Amino acid sequence: MTRFRPLVMRWPLSALWVWMLAWGAFVGSRLLQLPLHPAWLLGVAVGVVGSAWATTLVRRAVMALGFPLSWWLMTGAAGTSVLAGMPAWGWLVPLALALALYPPATWKDAPLFPTPRDALDGLGEQVPLPLAGHVLDVGCGVGDGLLALERAYPEVHLHGVEHSWPLRVVCGLRARHAHVRQGDMWAHDWSRYDMVYLFQRPETMPRAWAKARAELQPGAWLASLEFAVPDVSPTVSWSCPDGRTVWLYQQPDA
Ligand SMILES: C[S@@+](CC[C@H](N)C(=O)[O-])C[C@H]1O[C@@H](n2cnc3c(N)ncnc32)[C@H](O)[C@@H]1O
Structure with missing residues:
Protein backbone atom coordinates (compact mmCIF):
# COMPACT_ATOMS: atom_id res chain seq x y z
CA MET A 1 0.00 0.00 0.00
CA THR A 2 1.26 3.48 -0.70
CA ARG A 3 -0.25 5.13 2.32
CA PHE A 4 2.37 7.37 3.93
CA ARG A 5 3.92 6.12 7.15
CA PRO A 6 7.08 7.36 8.88
CA LEU A 7 10.06 5.09 8.27
CA VAL A 8 10.11 3.75 11.82
CA MET A 9 6.49 2.57 11.44
CA ARG A 10 7.14 0.71 8.18
CA TRP A 11 8.03 -2.90 7.51
CA PRO A 12 10.29 -4.47 8.77
CA LEU A 13 10.59 -2.10 11.75
CA SER A 14 6.86 -2.54 12.39
CA ALA A 15 7.56 -6.24 13.08
CA LEU A 16 10.26 -5.25 15.56
CA TRP A 17 7.77 -3.09 17.46
CA VAL A 18 5.24 -5.90 17.61
CA TRP A 19 7.87 -8.38 18.87
CA MET A 20 9.03 -5.86 21.48
CA LEU A 21 5.43 -5.28 22.59
CA ALA A 22 4.90 -9.03 22.89
CA TRP A 23 8.09 -9.48 24.90
CA GLY A 24 7.20 -6.39 26.97
CA ALA A 25 3.79 -7.89 27.80
CA PHE A 26 5.44 -11.17 28.78
CA VAL A 27 8.21 -9.66 30.92
CA GLY A 28 5.88 -7.07 32.45
CA SER A 29 3.30 -9.64 33.46
CA ARG A 30 6.03 -11.88 34.94
CA LEU A 31 7.27 -8.90 36.97
CA LEU A 32 3.67 -8.52 38.18
CA GLN A 33 3.85 -12.13 39.40
CA LEU A 34 1.64 -13.62 36.67
CA PRO A 35 2.37 -17.36 36.35
CA LEU A 36 4.50 -18.46 33.42
CA HIS A 37 1.83 -19.93 31.14
CA PRO A 38 -0.69 -17.06 31.25
CA ALA A 39 2.23 -14.61 30.80
CA TRP A 40 3.45 -16.56 27.78
CA LEU A 41 -0.04 -16.69 26.28
CA LEU A 42 -0.38 -12.95 26.83
CA GLY A 43 2.84 -12.41 24.84
CA VAL A 44 1.48 -14.61 22.03
CA ALA A 45 -1.85 -12.75 22.12
CA VAL A 46 -0.14 -9.36 21.79
CA GLY A 47 1.80 -10.67 18.76
CA VAL A 48 -1.35 -12.04 17.10
CA VAL A 49 -3.35 -8.84 17.66
CA GLY A 50 -0.35 -6.70 16.59
CA SER A 51 -0.10 -8.70 13.36
CA ALA A 52 -3.24 -6.87 12.12
CA TRP A 53 -0.84 -4.01 11.41
CA ALA A 54 0.79 -5.91 8.52
CA THR A 55 -0.68 -5.81 5.04
CA THR A 56 0.24 -9.28 3.76
CA LEU A 57 -0.37 -12.74 5.19
CA VAL A 58 3.34 -13.56 5.27
CA ARG A 59 4.17 -10.41 7.22
CA ARG A 60 1.32 -11.10 9.62
CA ALA A 61 2.66 -14.58 10.22
CA VAL A 62 6.17 -13.21 10.84
CA MET A 63 4.81 -10.66 13.32
CA ALA A 64 2.60 -13.16 15.13
CA LEU A 65 5.24 -15.91 15.32
CA GLY A 66 8.15 -13.69 16.40
CA PHE A 67 7.54 -13.96 20.12
CA PRO A 68 6.80 -17.69 20.44
CA LEU A 69 9.64 -18.64 18.08
CA SER A 70 12.23 -16.43 19.78
CA TRP A 71 11.02 -17.76 23.12
CA TRP A 72 11.32 -21.32 21.93
CA LEU A 73 14.83 -20.71 20.57
CA MET A 74 15.99 -19.08 23.80
CA THR A 75 14.42 -21.45 26.28
CA GLY A 76 15.10 -24.45 24.07
CA ALA A 77 18.79 -23.52 24.19
CA ALA A 78 18.58 -23.31 27.96
CA GLY A 79 16.73 -26.63 28.09
CA THR A 80 13.72 -25.18 29.87
CA SER A 81 10.95 -24.83 27.28
CA VAL A 82 7.77 -23.21 28.56
CA LEU A 83 5.83 -25.48 26.22
CA ALA A 84 6.90 -28.55 28.19
CA GLY A 85 4.41 -28.04 31.01
CA MET A 86 1.75 -26.17 29.10
CA PRO A 87 -1.72 -27.77 29.04
CA ALA A 88 -2.83 -28.94 25.58
CA TRP A 89 -5.68 -26.41 25.48
CA GLY A 90 -3.08 -23.60 25.72
CA TRP A 91 -2.62 -23.84 21.97
CA LEU A 92 -6.29 -23.00 21.50
CA VAL A 93 -5.75 -19.47 22.80
CA PRO A 94 -3.63 -18.14 19.89
CA LEU A 95 -5.79 -20.14 17.48
CA ALA A 96 -8.97 -18.57 18.88
CA LEU A 97 -7.40 -15.14 18.66
CA ALA A 98 -6.34 -15.64 15.06
CA LEU A 99 -9.88 -16.83 14.19
CA ALA A 100 -11.38 -13.80 15.95
CA LEU A 101 -9.11 -11.55 13.92
CA TYR A 102 -9.74 -13.31 10.60
CA PRO A 103 -13.14 -15.05 10.91
CA PRO A 104 -13.69 -17.80 8.29
CA ALA A 105 -16.77 -15.91 6.99
CA THR A 106 -14.44 -13.16 5.73
CA TRP A 107 -12.01 -15.45 3.91
CA LYS A 108 -14.00 -15.30 0.65
CA ASP A 109 -13.87 -11.50 0.78
CA ALA A 110 -10.81 -9.39 1.48
CA PRO A 111 -8.49 -9.57 4.48
CA LEU A 112 -7.38 -6.32 6.05
CA PHE A 113 -5.97 -3.83 3.53
CA PRO A 114 -6.65 -0.23 4.49
CA THR A 115 -7.88 2.56 2.24
CA PRO A 116 -5.17 5.27 2.05
CA ARG A 117 -6.15 8.30 4.12
CA ASP A 118 -6.23 10.73 1.17
CA ALA A 119 -7.71 8.30 -1.40
CA LEU A 120 -11.12 10.01 -1.54
CA ASP A 121 -10.08 13.65 -1.10
CA GLY A 122 -12.14 15.74 -3.51
CA LEU A 123 -14.65 12.98 -4.29
CA GLY A 124 -17.41 14.97 -2.58
CA GLU A 125 -17.25 17.63 -5.33
CA GLN A 126 -17.54 15.06 -8.10
CA VAL A 127 -20.16 12.88 -6.40
CA PRO A 128 -22.14 15.04 -3.97
CA LEU A 129 -24.29 13.35 -1.36
CA PRO A 130 -27.30 14.74 0.52
CA LEU A 131 -26.39 16.84 3.57
CA ALA A 132 -26.65 14.65 6.66
CA GLY A 133 -26.87 11.61 4.37
CA HIS A 134 -25.75 8.13 5.44
CA VAL A 135 -22.66 6.31 4.17
CA LEU A 136 -21.74 2.72 5.03
CA ASP A 137 -18.28 1.13 4.76
CA VAL A 138 -18.90 -2.63 4.41
CA GLY A 139 -15.95 -4.53 5.88
CA CYS A 140 -14.64 -1.42 7.60
CA GLY A 141 -11.49 -3.07 9.02
CA VAL A 142 -9.73 -0.78 11.48
CA GLY A 143 -11.43 2.35 10.16
CA ASP A 144 -9.16 3.69 7.41
CA GLY A 145 -11.97 3.74 4.84
CA LEU A 146 -14.20 5.61 7.30
CA LEU A 147 -11.43 8.14 7.98
CA ALA A 148 -10.98 8.69 4.23
CA LEU A 149 -14.77 9.02 3.79
CA GLU A 150 -14.91 11.56 6.60
CA ARG A 151 -12.38 13.73 4.75
CA ALA A 152 -14.42 13.50 1.54
CA TYR A 153 -17.86 13.89 3.16
CA PRO A 154 -17.47 15.74 6.47
CA GLU A 155 -21.19 16.46 6.70
CA VAL A 156 -22.62 12.92 6.40
CA HIS A 157 -23.32 10.25 9.02
CA LEU A 158 -20.79 7.45 8.73
CA HIS A 159 -21.46 3.79 9.51
CA GLY A 160 -19.26 0.71 9.39
CA VAL A 161 -19.85 -3.02 9.60
CA GLU A 162 -16.96 -5.43 10.23
CA HIS A 163 -17.04 -9.17 10.79
CA SER A 164 -13.90 -9.45 12.91
CA TRP A 165 -14.67 -8.22 16.43
CA PRO A 166 -11.06 -7.23 17.33
CA ALA A 175 -13.19 6.28 13.74
CA ARG A 176 -14.93 7.82 16.73
CA HIS A 177 -17.34 9.86 14.62
CA ALA A 178 -18.73 6.72 12.95
CA HIS A 179 -21.33 4.24 14.10
CA VAL A 180 -19.50 0.92 13.89
CA ARG A 181 -20.96 -2.52 14.51
CA GLN A 182 -19.77 -6.10 14.32
CA GLY A 183 -21.55 -8.20 11.72
CA ASP A 184 -21.67 -9.76 8.28
CA MET A 185 -21.90 -7.18 5.52
CA TRP A 186 -24.03 -9.58 3.43
CA ALA A 187 -26.62 -9.87 6.21
CA HIS A 188 -26.69 -6.10 6.77
CA ASP A 189 -29.50 -4.07 5.16
CA TRP A 190 -28.04 -1.52 2.71
CA SER A 191 -31.34 0.20 1.85
CA ARG A 192 -31.02 3.23 4.16
CA TYR A 193 -27.64 4.39 2.86
CA ASP A 194 -26.93 7.06 0.26
CA MET A 195 -23.59 5.41 -0.48
CA VAL A 196 -22.17 1.96 0.28
CA TYR A 197 -18.38 1.91 0.07
CA LEU A 198 -16.25 -1.20 -0.13
CA PHE A 199 -12.66 -2.25 -0.65
CA GLN A 200 -12.81 -6.00 -1.05
CA ARG A 201 -11.74 -8.35 -3.86
CA PRO A 202 -12.62 -8.75 -7.55
CA GLU A 203 -14.56 -11.92 -6.67
CA THR A 204 -16.74 -9.94 -4.24
CA MET A 205 -18.02 -7.49 -6.84
CA PRO A 206 -20.79 -9.49 -8.61
CA ARG A 207 -22.40 -10.31 -5.25
CA ALA A 208 -22.01 -6.70 -4.06
CA TRP A 209 -23.61 -5.47 -7.28
CA ALA A 210 -26.56 -7.87 -6.92
CA LYS A 211 -27.11 -6.71 -3.35
CA ALA A 212 -26.81 -3.05 -4.34
CA ARG A 213 -29.38 -3.52 -7.13
CA ALA A 214 -31.75 -5.29 -4.77
CA GLU A 215 -31.44 -2.95 -1.80
CA LEU A 216 -30.10 0.53 -2.61
CA GLN A 217 -32.67 3.27 -3.21
CA PRO A 218 -32.82 5.09 -6.58
CA GLY A 219 -30.03 7.67 -6.71
CA ALA A 220 -27.87 5.91 -4.07
CA TRP A 221 -24.30 4.90 -4.86
CA LEU A 222 -22.15 1.79 -4.72
CA ALA A 223 -18.47 2.83 -4.50
CA SER A 224 -15.61 0.35 -4.81
CA LEU A 225 -11.91 1.09 -4.41
CA GLU A 226 -9.81 -0.64 -7.03
CA PHE A 227 -12.24 -3.36 -8.16
CA ALA A 228 -14.93 -2.70 -10.75
CA VAL A 229 -18.20 -4.57 -11.21
CA PRO A 230 -17.56 -6.84 -14.20
CA ASP A 231 -19.48 -5.95 -17.37
CA VAL A 232 -21.18 -2.90 -15.83
CA SER A 233 -20.28 0.65 -16.89
CA PRO A 234 -19.56 2.87 -13.90
CA THR A 235 -21.48 6.13 -13.57
CA VAL A 236 -18.26 7.82 -12.44
CA SER A 237 -14.66 6.62 -12.12
CA TRP A 238 -12.49 8.55 -9.72
CA SER A 239 -8.66 8.55 -9.76
CA CYS A 240 -7.04 8.38 -6.33
CA PRO A 241 -3.76 10.23 -5.69
CA ASP A 242 -1.92 6.87 -5.77
CA GLY A 243 -3.27 6.10 -9.25
CA ARG A 244 -5.93 3.57 -8.27
CA THR A 245 -9.55 4.00 -9.30
CA VAL A 246 -12.72 4.27 -7.27
CA TRP A 247 -15.58 2.84 -9.33
CA LEU A 248 -18.96 4.45 -8.62
CA TYR A 249 -22.35 3.10 -9.68
CA GLN A 250 -25.51 5.15 -9.15
CA GLN A 251 -28.81 3.33 -8.88
CA PRO A 252 -31.15 4.43 -11.67
CA ASP A 253 -34.29 6.39 -10.86
CA ALA A 254 -37.29 4.14 -10.29
C1 LIG B 1 -9.52 -4.72 2.44
S1 LIG B 1 -10.17 -4.52 4.08
C2 LIG B 1 -10.89 -2.93 3.91
C3 LIG B 1 -10.97 -2.20 5.22
C4 LIG B 1 -11.65 -0.83 5.14
N1 LIG B 1 -12.91 -0.88 4.41
C5 LIG B 1 -10.75 0.15 4.44
O1 LIG B 1 -11.07 0.47 3.29
O2 LIG B 1 -9.76 0.60 5.03
C6 LIG B 1 -11.55 -5.64 4.02
C7 LIG B 1 -12.24 -5.86 5.38
O3 LIG B 1 -13.47 -6.52 5.13
C8 LIG B 1 -13.72 -7.39 6.22
N2 LIG B 1 -14.68 -8.38 5.77
C9 LIG B 1 -14.47 -9.37 4.84
N3 LIG B 1 -15.61 -10.08 4.67
C10 LIG B 1 -16.55 -9.51 5.48
C11 LIG B 1 -17.93 -9.79 5.72
N4 LIG B 1 -18.56 -10.80 5.11
N5 LIG B 1 -18.60 -9.01 6.58
C12 LIG B 1 -17.98 -7.97 7.23
N6 LIG B 1 -16.67 -7.67 7.06
C13 LIG B 1 -15.96 -8.43 6.18
C14 LIG B 1 -12.35 -7.95 6.56
O4 LIG B 1 -12.32 -8.46 7.89
C15 LIG B 1 -11.47 -6.72 6.37
O5 LIG B 1 -11.33 -6.01 7.57
Missing part, protein backbone atom coordinates in the same frame (compact mmCIF):
# COMPACT_ATOMS: atom_id res chain seq x y z
CA LEU A 167 -10.89 -5.13 14.16
CA ARG A 168 -14.31 -3.70 14.97
CA VAL A 169 -13.06 -2.66 18.43
CA VAL A 170 -9.98 -0.94 16.97
CA CYS A 171 -12.17 0.70 14.31
CA GLY A 172 -14.51 2.07 16.98
CA LEU A 173 -11.52 3.61 18.77
CA ARG A 174 -10.08 5.16 15.61
Whole structure:
Protein backbone atom coordinates (compact mmCIF):
# COMPACT_ATOMS: atom_id res chain seq x y z
CA MET A 1 0.00 0.00 0.00
CA THR A 2 1.26 3.48 -0.70
CA ARG A 3 -0.25 5.13 2.32
CA PHE A 4 2.37 7.37 3.93
CA ARG A 5 3.92 6.12 7.15
CA PRO A 6 7.08 7.36 8.88
CA LEU A 7 10.06 5.09 8.27
CA VAL A 8 10.11 3.75 11.82
CA MET A 9 6.49 2.57 11.44
CA ARG A 10 7.14 0.71 8.18
CA TRP A 11 8.03 -2.90 7.51
CA PRO A 12 10.29 -4.47 8.77
CA LEU A 13 10.59 -2.10 11.75
CA SER A 14 6.86 -2.54 12.39
CA ALA A 15 7.56 -6.24 13.08
CA LEU A 16 10.26 -5.25 15.56
CA TRP A 17 7.77 -3.09 17.46
CA VAL A 18 5.24 -5.90 17.61
CA TRP A 19 7.87 -8.38 18.87
CA MET A 20 9.03 -5.86 21.48
CA LEU A 21 5.43 -5.28 22.59
CA ALA A 22 4.90 -9.03 22.89
CA TRP A 23 8.09 -9.48 24.90
CA GLY A 24 7.20 -6.39 26.97
CA ALA A 25 3.79 -7.89 27.80
CA PHE A 26 5.44 -11.17 28.78
CA VAL A 27 8.21 -9.66 30.92
CA GLY A 28 5.88 -7.07 32.45
CA SER A 29 3.30 -9.64 33.46
CA ARG A 30 6.03 -11.88 34.94
CA LEU A 31 7.27 -8.90 36.97
CA LEU A 32 3.67 -8.52 38.18
CA GLN A 33 3.85 -12.13 39.40
CA LEU A 34 1.64 -13.62 36.67
CA PRO A 35 2.37 -17.36 36.35
CA LEU A 36 4.50 -18.46 33.42
CA HIS A 37 1.83 -19.93 31.14
CA PRO A 38 -0.69 -17.06 31.25
CA ALA A 39 2.23 -14.61 30.80
CA TRP A 40 3.45 -16.56 27.78
CA LEU A 41 -0.04 -16.69 26.28
CA LEU A 42 -0.38 -12.95 26.83
CA GLY A 43 2.84 -12.41 24.84
CA VAL A 44 1.48 -14.61 22.03
CA ALA A 45 -1.85 -12.75 22.12
CA VAL A 46 -0.14 -9.36 21.79
CA GLY A 47 1.80 -10.67 18.76
CA VAL A 48 -1.35 -12.04 17.10
CA VAL A 49 -3.35 -8.84 17.66
CA GLY A 50 -0.35 -6.70 16.59
CA SER A 51 -0.10 -8.70 13.36
CA ALA A 52 -3.24 -6.87 12.12
CA TRP A 53 -0.84 -4.01 11.41
CA ALA A 54 0.79 -5.91 8.52
CA THR A 55 -0.68 -5.81 5.04
CA THR A 56 0.24 -9.28 3.76
CA LEU A 57 -0.37 -12.74 5.19
CA VAL A 58 3.34 -13.56 5.27
CA ARG A 59 4.17 -10.41 7.22
CA ARG A 60 1.32 -11.10 9.62
CA ALA A 61 2.66 -14.58 10.22
CA VAL A 62 6.17 -13.21 10.84
CA MET A 63 4.81 -10.66 13.32
CA ALA A 64 2.60 -13.16 15.13
CA LEU A 65 5.24 -15.91 15.32
CA GLY A 66 8.15 -13.69 16.40
CA PHE A 67 7.54 -13.96 20.12
CA PRO A 68 6.80 -17.69 20.44
CA LEU A 69 9.64 -18.64 18.08
CA SER A 70 12.23 -16.43 19.78
CA TRP A 71 11.02 -17.76 23.12
CA TRP A 72 11.32 -21.32 21.93
CA LEU A 73 14.83 -20.71 20.57
CA MET A 74 15.99 -19.08 23.80
CA THR A 75 14.42 -21.45 26.28
CA GLY A 76 15.10 -24.45 24.07
CA ALA A 77 18.79 -23.52 24.19
CA ALA A 78 18.58 -23.31 27.96
CA GLY A 79 16.73 -26.63 28.09
CA THR A 80 13.72 -25.18 29.87
CA SER A 81 10.95 -24.83 27.28
CA VAL A 82 7.77 -23.21 28.56
CA LEU A 83 5.83 -25.48 26.22
CA ALA A 84 6.90 -28.55 28.19
CA GLY A 85 4.41 -28.04 31.01
CA MET A 86 1.75 -26.17 29.10
CA PRO A 87 -1.72 -27.77 29.04
CA ALA A 88 -2.83 -28.94 25.58
CA TRP A 89 -5.68 -26.41 25.48
CA GLY A 90 -3.08 -23.60 25.72
CA TRP A 91 -2.62 -23.84 21.97
CA LEU A 92 -6.29 -23.00 21.50
CA VAL A 93 -5.75 -19.47 22.80
CA PRO A 94 -3.63 -18.14 19.89
CA LEU A 95 -5.79 -20.14 17.48
CA ALA A 96 -8.97 -18.57 18.88
CA LEU A 97 -7.40 -15.14 18.66
CA ALA A 98 -6.34 -15.64 15.06
CA LEU A 99 -9.88 -16.83 14.19
CA ALA A 100 -11.38 -13.80 15.95
CA LEU A 101 -9.11 -11.55 13.92
CA TYR A 102 -9.74 -13.31 10.60
CA PRO A 103 -13.14 -15.05 10.91
CA PRO A 104 -13.69 -17.80 8.29
CA ALA A 105 -16.77 -15.91 6.99
CA THR A 106 -14.44 -13.16 5.73
CA TRP A 107 -12.01 -15.45 3.91
CA LYS A 108 -14.00 -15.30 0.65
CA ASP A 109 -13.87 -11.50 0.78
CA ALA A 110 -10.81 -9.39 1.48
CA PRO A 111 -8.49 -9.57 4.48
CA LEU A 112 -7.38 -6.32 6.05
CA PHE A 113 -5.97 -3.83 3.53
CA PRO A 114 -6.65 -0.23 4.49
CA THR A 115 -7.88 2.56 2.24
CA PRO A 116 -5.17 5.27 2.05
CA ARG A 117 -6.15 8.30 4.12
CA ASP A 118 -6.23 10.73 1.17
CA ALA A 119 -7.71 8.30 -1.40
CA LEU A 120 -11.12 10.01 -1.54
CA ASP A 121 -10.08 13.65 -1.10
CA GLY A 122 -12.14 15.74 -3.51
CA LEU A 123 -14.65 12.98 -4.29
CA GLY A 124 -17.41 14.97 -2.58
CA GLU A 125 -17.25 17.63 -5.33
CA GLN A 126 -17.54 15.06 -8.10
CA VAL A 127 -20.16 12.88 -6.40
CA PRO A 128 -22.14 15.04 -3.97
CA LEU A 129 -24.29 13.35 -1.36
CA PRO A 130 -27.30 14.74 0.52
CA LEU A 131 -26.39 16.84 3.57
CA ALA A 132 -26.65 14.65 6.66
CA GLY A 133 -26.87 11.61 4.37
CA HIS A 134 -25.75 8.13 5.44
CA VAL A 135 -22.66 6.31 4.17
CA LEU A 136 -21.74 2.72 5.03
CA ASP A 137 -18.28 1.13 4.76
CA VAL A 138 -18.90 -2.63 4.41
CA GLY A 139 -15.95 -4.53 5.88
CA CYS A 140 -14.64 -1.42 7.60
CA GLY A 141 -11.49 -3.07 9.02
CA VAL A 142 -9.73 -0.78 11.48
CA GLY A 143 -11.43 2.35 10.16
CA ASP A 144 -9.16 3.69 7.41
CA GLY A 145 -11.97 3.74 4.84
CA LEU A 146 -14.20 5.61 7.30
CA LEU A 147 -11.43 8.14 7.98
CA ALA A 148 -10.98 8.69 4.23
CA LEU A 149 -14.77 9.02 3.79
CA GLU A 150 -14.91 11.56 6.60
CA ARG A 151 -12.38 13.73 4.75
CA ALA A 152 -14.42 13.50 1.54
CA TYR A 153 -17.86 13.89 3.16
CA PRO A 154 -17.47 15.74 6.47
CA GLU A 155 -21.19 16.46 6.70
CA VAL A 156 -22.62 12.92 6.40
CA HIS A 157 -23.32 10.25 9.02
CA LEU A 158 -20.79 7.45 8.73
CA HIS A 159 -21.46 3.79 9.51
CA GLY A 160 -19.26 0.71 9.39
CA VAL A 161 -19.85 -3.02 9.60
CA GLU A 162 -16.96 -5.43 10.23
CA HIS A 163 -17.04 -9.17 10.79
CA SER A 164 -13.90 -9.45 12.91
CA TRP A 165 -14.67 -8.22 16.43
CA PRO A 166 -11.06 -7.23 17.33
CA LEU A 167 -10.89 -5.13 14.16
CA ARG A 168 -14.31 -3.70 14.97
CA VAL A 169 -13.06 -2.66 18.43
CA VAL A 170 -9.98 -0.94 16.97
CA CYS A 171 -12.17 0.70 14.31
CA GLY A 172 -14.51 2.07 16.98
CA LEU A 173 -11.52 3.61 18.77
CA ARG A 174 -10.08 5.16 15.61
CA ALA A 175 -13.19 6.28 13.74
CA ARG A 176 -14.93 7.82 16.73
CA HIS A 177 -17.34 9.86 14.62
CA ALA A 178 -18.73 6.72 12.95
CA HIS A 179 -21.33 4.24 14.10
CA VAL A 180 -19.50 0.92 13.89
CA ARG A 181 -20.96 -2.52 14.51
CA GLN A 182 -19.77 -6.10 14.32
CA GLY A 183 -21.55 -8.20 11.72
CA ASP A 184 -21.67 -9.76 8.28
CA MET A 185 -21.90 -7.18 5.52
CA TRP A 186 -24.03 -9.58 3.43
CA ALA A 187 -26.62 -9.87 6.21
CA HIS A 188 -26.69 -6.10 6.77
CA ASP A 189 -29.50 -4.07 5.16
CA TRP A 190 -28.04 -1.52 2.71
CA SER A 191 -31.34 0.20 1.85
CA ARG A 192 -31.02 3.23 4.16
CA TYR A 193 -27.64 4.39 2.86
CA ASP A 194 -26.93 7.06 0.26
CA MET A 195 -23.59 5.41 -0.48
CA VAL A 196 -22.17 1.96 0.28
CA TYR A 197 -18.38 1.91 0.07
CA LEU A 198 -16.25 -1.20 -0.13
CA PHE A 199 -12.66 -2.25 -0.65
CA GLN A 200 -12.81 -6.00 -1.05
CA ARG A 201 -11.74 -8.35 -3.86
CA PRO A 202 -12.62 -8.75 -7.55
CA GLU A 203 -14.56 -11.92 -6.67
CA THR A 204 -16.74 -9.94 -4.24
CA MET A 205 -18.02 -7.49 -6.84
CA PRO A 206 -20.79 -9.49 -8.61
CA ARG A 207 -22.40 -10.31 -5.25
CA ALA A 208 -22.01 -6.70 -4.06
CA TRP A 209 -23.61 -5.47 -7.28
CA ALA A 210 -26.56 -7.87 -6.92
CA LYS A 211 -27.11 -6.71 -3.35
CA ALA A 212 -26.81 -3.05 -4.34
CA ARG A 213 -29.38 -3.52 -7.13
CA ALA A 214 -31.75 -5.29 -4.77
CA GLU A 215 -31.44 -2.95 -1.80
CA LEU A 216 -30.10 0.53 -2.61
CA GLN A 217 -32.67 3.27 -3.21
CA PRO A 218 -32.82 5.09 -6.58
CA GLY A 219 -30.03 7.67 -6.71
CA ALA A 220 -27.87 5.91 -4.07
CA TRP A 221 -24.30 4.90 -4.86
CA LEU A 222 -22.15 1.79 -4.72
CA ALA A 223 -18.47 2.83 -4.50
CA SER A 224 -15.61 0.35 -4.81
CA LEU A 225 -11.91 1.09 -4.41
CA GLU A 226 -9.81 -0.64 -7.03
CA PHE A 227 -12.24 -3.36 -8.16
CA ALA A 228 -14.93 -2.70 -10.75
CA VAL A 229 -18.20 -4.57 -11.21
CA PRO A 230 -17.56 -6.84 -14.20
CA ASP A 231 -19.48 -5.95 -17.37
CA VAL A 232 -21.18 -2.90 -15.83
CA SER A 233 -20.28 0.65 -16.89
CA PRO A 234 -19.56 2.87 -13.90
CA THR A 235 -21.48 6.13 -13.57
CA VAL A 236 -18.26 7.82 -12.44
CA SER A 237 -14.66 6.62 -12.12
CA TRP A 238 -12.49 8.55 -9.72
CA SER A 239 -8.66 8.55 -9.76
CA CYS A 240 -7.04 8.38 -6.33
CA PRO A 241 -3.76 10.23 -5.69
CA ASP A 242 -1.92 6.87 -5.77
CA GLY A 243 -3.27 6.10 -9.25
CA ARG A 244 -5.93 3.57 -8.27
CA THR A 245 -9.55 4.00 -9.30
CA VAL A 246 -12.72 4.27 -7.27
CA TRP A 247 -15.58 2.84 -9.33
CA LEU A 248 -18.96 4.45 -8.62
CA TYR A 249 -22.35 3.10 -9.68
CA GLN A 250 -25.51 5.15 -9.15
CA GLN A 251 -28.81 3.33 -8.88
CA PRO A 252 -31.15 4.43 -11.67
CA ASP A 253 -34.29 6.39 -10.86
CA ALA A 254 -37.29 4.14 -10.29
C1 LIG B 1 -9.52 -4.72 2.44
S1 LIG B 1 -10.17 -4.52 4.08
C2 LIG B 1 -10.89 -2.93 3.91
C3 LIG B 1 -10.97 -2.20 5.22
C4 LIG B 1 -11.65 -0.83 5.14
N1 LIG B 1 -12.91 -0.88 4.41
C5 LIG B 1 -10.75 0.15 4.44
O1 LIG B 1 -11.07 0.47 3.29
O2 LIG B 1 -9.76 0.60 5.03
C6 LIG B 1 -11.55 -5.64 4.02
C7 LIG B 1 -12.24 -5.86 5.38
O3 LIG B 1 -13.47 -6.52 5.13
C8 LIG B 1 -13.72 -7.39 6.22
N2 LIG B 1 -14.68 -8.38 5.77
C9 LIG B 1 -14.47 -9.37 4.84
N3 LIG B 1 -15.61 -10.08 4.67
C10 LIG B 1 -16.55 -9.51 5.48
C11 LIG B 1 -17.93 -9.79 5.72
N4 LIG B 1 -18.56 -10.80 5.11
N5 LIG B 1 -18.60 -9.01 6.58
C12 LIG B 1 -17.98 -7.97 7.23
N6 LIG B 1 -16.67 -7.67 7.06
C13 LIG B 1 -15.96 -8.43 6.18
C14 LIG B 1 -12.35 -7.95 6.56
O4 LIG B 1 -12.32 -8.46 7.89
C15 LIG B 1 -11.47 -6.72 6.37
O5 LIG B 1 -11.33 -6.01 7.57
